[in-house]
Amino acid sequence: MNTLIAITGLGVFCLLFEILNLRKAIVPITIIGLLGVLAINYYEFGSTASYHDNMITVSKFSTAFSSLFIVLTIFLVALSHNFYENHPTKISDFVAIKVFLLAGAVAMVTFGNLAMFFLGIEILSIALYILAASDRLNLKSNEAGMKYFLMGSFASGIILFGICLIYGAMGTFDVAEIHESSLSAELPIWFPIGMILMIIGMLFKVAAVPFHFWAPDVYEGSPALTTALMSTLAKVVAIATLYKLIAALNFIPSLDNQDLLGTFENIVVIISIASMTVGNIMALRQVNVKRMLAFSGISHAGFMLMTLLTVSTSAGVLLYYTTAYALAGIAAFSVVLYVCKNQDNEDITNFHGLGKTNPLLAAILTGSLLSMAGIPIFSGFFAKLFLFNQTIQAGYIALVIVAVINSIISVGYYFKLILAMYSKEPNQERTGKPFLIYAVAVISITLNIILGLFPSLVLDLLN
Amino acid sequence: MNVSLILIILLIGAFATYFAGDKLASKVALFFSLAALGCSIVLLNHFYANENISLIKAWITKPNISFALNADGLGMAMVLLTAALTPIIIFSSFGNDYKNAKGFYALILFMAFAMTGTFLAADGLLYYIFWELALIPIYFIALIWGNGDAEERRKAVVKFFIYTLAGSLFMLVAFIYLYQKAGTFLIEDLYKLNLSASEQLWIFLAFFLAYAIKIPIIPFHTWQANVYQKAPTVGTMLLSGIMLKMGLYSVIRWQLPIAPLAAKEYMDIFIALGVAGVIYGSIVALRQKDLKKLLAYSSLAHVGLIAAGTYTLTIDGLRGAVLQMIAHGFVVVGLFFAAEVIFRRFETREIGELGGIRTQSPKFTSMFLILVLASVALPGTFNFVGEFTVLYSLSQINIWFAVLGGTTIILGAYYMLKMFQNVMLGETNSKTFADVSVNEGISFVAIIAVLIFFGFYPKPITDLITPSLETILNVINKN
Numbered sequence: 001m002n003t004l005i006a007i008t009g010l011g012v013f014c015l016l017f018e019i020l021n022l023r024k025a026i027v028p029i030t031i032i033g034l035l036g037v038l039a040i041n042y043y044e045f046g047s048t049a050s051y052h053d054n055m056i057t058v059s060k061f062s063t064a065f066s067s068l069f070i071v072l073t074i075f076l077v078a079l080s081h082n083f084y085e086n087h088p089t090k091i092s093d094f095v096a097i098k099v100f101l102l103a104g105a106v107a108m109v110t111f112g113n114l115a116m117f118f119l120g121i122e123i124l125s126i127a128l129y130i131l132a133a134s135d136r137l138n139l140k141s142n143e144a145g146m147k148y149f150l151m152g153s154f155a156s157g158i159i160l161f162g163i164c165l166i167y168g169a170m171g172t173f174d175v176a177e178i179h180e181s182s183l184s185a186e187l188p189i190w191f192p193i194g195m196i197l198m199i200i201g202m203l204f205k206v207a208a209v210p211f212h213f214w215a216p217d218v219y220e221g222s223p224a225l226t227t228a229l230m231s232t233l234a235k236v237v238a239i240a241t242l243y244k245l246i247a248a249l250n251f252i253p254s255l256d257n258q259d260l261l262g263t264f265e266n267i268v269v270i271i272s273i274a275s276m277t278v279g280n281i282m283a284l285r286q287v288n289v290k291r292m293l294a295f296s297g298i299s300h301a302g303f304m305l306m307t308l309l310t311v312s313t314s315a316g317v318l319l320y321y322t323t324a325y326a327l328a329g330i331a332a333f334s335v336v337l338y339v340c341k342n343q344d345n346e347d348i349t350n351f352h353g354l355g356k357t358n359p360l361l362a363a364i365l366t367g368s369l370l371s372m373a374g375i376p377i378f379s380g381f382f383a384k385l386f387l388f389n390q391t392i393q394a395g396y397i398a399l400v401i402v403a404v405i406n407s408i409i410s411v412g413y414y415f416k417l418i419l420a421m422y423s424k425e426p427n428q429e430r431t432g433k434p435f436l437i438y439a440v441a442v443i444s445i446t447l448n449i450i451l452g453l454f455p456s457l458v459l460d461l462l463n
Numbered sequence: 464m465n466v467s468l469i470l471i472i473l474l475i476g477a478f479a480t481y482f483a484g485d486k487l488a489s490k491v492a493l494f495f496s497l498a499a500l501g502c503s504i505v506l507l508n509h510f511y512a513n514e515n516i517s518l519i520k521a522w523i524t525k526p527n528i529s530f531a532l533n534a535d536g537l538g539m540a541m542v543l544l545t546a547a548l549t550p551i552i553i554f555s556s557f558g559n560d561y562k563n564a565k566g567f568y569a570l571i572l573f574m575a576f577a578m579t580g581t582f583l584a585a586d587g588l589l590y591y592i593f594w595e596l597a598l599i600p601i602y603f604i605a606l607i608w609g610n611g612d613a614e615e616r617r618k619a620v621v622k623f624f625i626y627t628l629a630g631s632l633f634m635l636v637a638f639i640y641l642y643q644k645a646g647t648f649l650i651e652d653l654y655k656l657n658l659s660a661s662e663q664l665w666i667f668l669a670f671f672l673a674y675a676i677k678i679p680i681i682p683f684h685t686w687q688a689n690v691y692q693k694a695p696t697v698g699t700m701l702l703s704g705i706m707l708k709m710g711l712y713s714v715i716r717w718q719l720p721i722a723p724l725a726a727k728e729y730m731d732i733f734i735a736l737g738v739a740g741v742i743y744g745s746i747v748a749l750r751q752k753d754l755k756k757l758l759a760y761s762s763l764a765h766v767g768l769i770a771a772g773t774y775t776l777t778i779d780g781l782r783g784a785v786l787q788m789i790a791h792g793f794v795v796v797g798l799f800f801a802a803e804v805i806f807r808r809f810e811t812r813e814i815g816e817l818g819g820i821r822t823q824s825p826k827f828t829s830m831f832l833i834l835v836l837a838s839v840a841l842p843g844t845f846n847f848v849g850e851f852t853v854l855y856s857l858s859q860i861n862i863w864f865a866v867l868g869g870t871t872i873i874l875g876a877y878y879m880l881k882m883f884q885n886v887m888l889g890e891t892n893s894k895t896f897a898d899v900s901v902n903e904g905i906s907f908v909a910i911i912a913v914l915i916f917f918g919f920y921p922k923p924i925t926d927l928i929t930p931s932l933e934t935i936l937n938v939i940n941k942n
Contacts, residue, residue: 392640460524
């Protein structure tokens with residue numbers, strides 16, 4: 001609760017910077033502020049409490065994921081300094097929007113009431129629409145913002161419709177009350193229908209197949225930093241919220257009660273397989289790195305959806321997977337931001353010879369791609385290991401084999417980028433070593449490796 | 464004092480090499496690889512004194528993964544092979560000038576680290592991690608410092624990487640499945656599992672995919688020749704000298720004892736695949752025009768025989784296989800080094816363009832001849848001991864396996880001697896061939912000394928490996 005208040009306060013504070021003319025100091029001060037928020041959040045960890053008539057319920061799950069979101073936001077804010085160099089007058093707006101986005105994200109995992117959940121998702125989405133279209137004079141960015149807005153508001157509508165049906169079935173928005181009455185014998189059929197509609201809406205935000213069509217275009221058109229935000233923070237928020245929705249509303253036992261569980265599990269398996277496969281196969285053909293990472297994100301969404309098959313036990317695994325994925329994503333995107341600064345596009349040709357001109361950043365990008373591909377000792381490997389372990393335990397060995405085959409396919413496109421960096425001749429000179437980009441890249445890949453060496457640090461948080 | 468010390472030395476060595484800068488890198492790397500060799504010899508003494516040099520520490524609690532390194536005779540033999548070959552391989556590269564040498568030598572040491580870890584790991588997942596880690600350095604070594612056309616090299620290396628990764632991922636699934644049954648990844652607990660015949664078959668096949676690609680066994684060998692040819696000689700030595708032994712070692716350590724029923728049931732098929740590799744490799748080697756490719760195919764033939772030996776599930780087969788693994792490791796490194804020595808002087812590996820070296824460089828000729836003869840298993844060389852034991856074990860299973868496997872000696876003698884004739888003998892070549900330098904000589908002499916010493920007196924190695932092989936055989940035969 002305090003976390004949410006502190007974040008919102010920080011956001012307002014960021015807006016005031018404009019008036020006080022402190023633009024230059026905004027990035028460091030916001031980072032310090034967010035570190036403070038992280039400390040507050042840390043003290044809330046382990047306590048369970050609910051506030052304001054159950055509007056907000058703080059749990060281990062919510063605080064752990066909130067910490068992840070805050071850390072990711074710190075990285076993204078640090079990257080903004082360099083990214084908005086050419087728009088110095090707007091930087092406070094952009095930073096403030098990111099902080100508000102974080103507020104929405106935290107609300108989405110702390111909700112105790114479906115109204116709060118919807119509030120969170122709208123705060124997050126509107127901030128994302130703005131950021132997607134934030135490169136005002138660029139046609140592609142406008143297109144991305146418009147596309148995302150149209151599709152996103154449609155998804156929000158579906159979610160809202162789902163919430164209405166649940167209200168109709170239960171007579172309440174309160175999550176705890178719904179949880180209680182979800183096992184009653186004469187449950188109207190529109191409770192599962194409403195849930196499915198909400199899940200569809202969330203799958204849209206996660207960009208799982210077949211609700212993924214917006215992702216590549218929006219990722220490519222948006223400014224690179226926004227793409228970084230969408231593919232790391234926004235995706236992680238969406239999947240965590242989806243997980244929490246299903247767990248908190250007691251959806252699985254309620255389905256089991258009505259003999260619908262098998263159908264639901266089949267749907268999850270199909271969506272998961274489709275996301276992995278479509279994402280990977282499409283990614284193989286991309287030449288634009290942002291688009292490639294968008295498709296890779298779709299396939300990772302497929303992996304993360306596997307946790308929905310074992311909702312009662314896999315919270316820790318999901319936290320670990322999302323952390324590993326997001327840290328690798330941040331490291332990769334910070335290199336992309338460095339390489340593609342002042343370029344018209346993010347084509348793979350820009351990365352030629354990076355291994356020679358800038359070995360450190362090339363090594364970091366290699367590391368993050370290896371992590372995403374699931375090669376030890378990076379945490380991406382352990383994420384997949386724990387996920388596969390969990391899923392085989394639940395008896396879905398065929399799904400795991402499909403996932404393994406997909407991991408092999410994914411190596412194909414991750415290595416395309418690595419090959420471009422190491423085996424092609426450099427075609428451009430890059431000058432300048434922006435400190436913050438280097439710092440973010442080094443810290444995030446180091447965290448990634450540390451989590452690989454000591455997975456228990458994160459994995460055991462939610463047990 | 465325990466075996467983790469070797470790993471620590473190699474890992475620190477890799478970092479130290481990288482930070483030593485391009486000029487010092489090769490010397491620092493040599494120093495650390497020799498330190499690792501020294502350390503493994505000291506540990507061998509501790510091992511002989513029956514001291515406990517194994518290590519087991521809890522690492523991840525859930526799922527239950529431990530950092531377990533176990534040194535038995537088999538593991539120590541493989542560690543010694545790695546520790547002895549690494550300095551030779553590093554030293555053999557002293558005549559070459561590599562761009563970005565610090566990265567190159569750091570990767571070599573890192574690879575030695577990962578391979579040593581693979582030979583020592585006693586926890587399935589730890590083993591898997593080392594196994595995968597060994598793949599990354601060789602990928603970059605072959606890609607960045609390799610030779611030939613960049614586009615072709617890229618294709619060959621990527622194919623190699625995806626192939627091997629694909630195989631090992633199925634092994635990972637098998638390990639996870641075993642974990643569900645046993646609740647632990649520790650090897651002794653996996654040995655104790657009672658799996659049904661069909662479960663064993665699936666696990667055996669998942670392991671087989673990983674190992675058959677790595678070794679390589681027909682029909683999973685298609686990556687091999689191209690990568691051997693395109694990789695820098697150091698990379699080829701690492702691949703053929705040590706890395707493919709990882710696959711053979713793993714067959715003995717993991718595949719056979721965990722799934723013995725499947726191994727017994729389908730023994731004929733797997734021996735036949737190995738023997739098929741012998742014949743196929745030998746015949747293809749006959750027609751090679753590139754020296755490195757010829758050696759690659761001869762290597763395919765030899766490891767096919769070793770693999771056949773392991774699948775006999777007899778003590779002779781296993782012992783012969785391990786002896787031959789070590790012998791082949793040394794001889795193949797020597798042969799690839801000879802190819803490199805020729806390349807340094809003539810800038811070509813085309814057999815047709817060579818010849819007439821004997822008159823210019825008798826020293827090199829005699830050393831090369833010894834290596835060639837060792838490779839065709841002439842009595843008195845280490846390879847004879849290994850190959851003969853393997854053939855003997857094959858004859859116990861079925862005489863025809865031994866007959867067909869024995870063609871490795873006949874065909875091997877044919878293509879190796881023909882190669883030797885074309886490369887070394889004949890008219891004096893118009894280009895001058897400088898005699899071997901002192902540095903090159905040291906590498907050759909070290910390898911030849913090992914081959915001949917153990918050829919006459921293999922007992923130390925036999926004594927080292929036999930008890931642990933017998934233990935493994937007991938596990939295989941318990942049910």
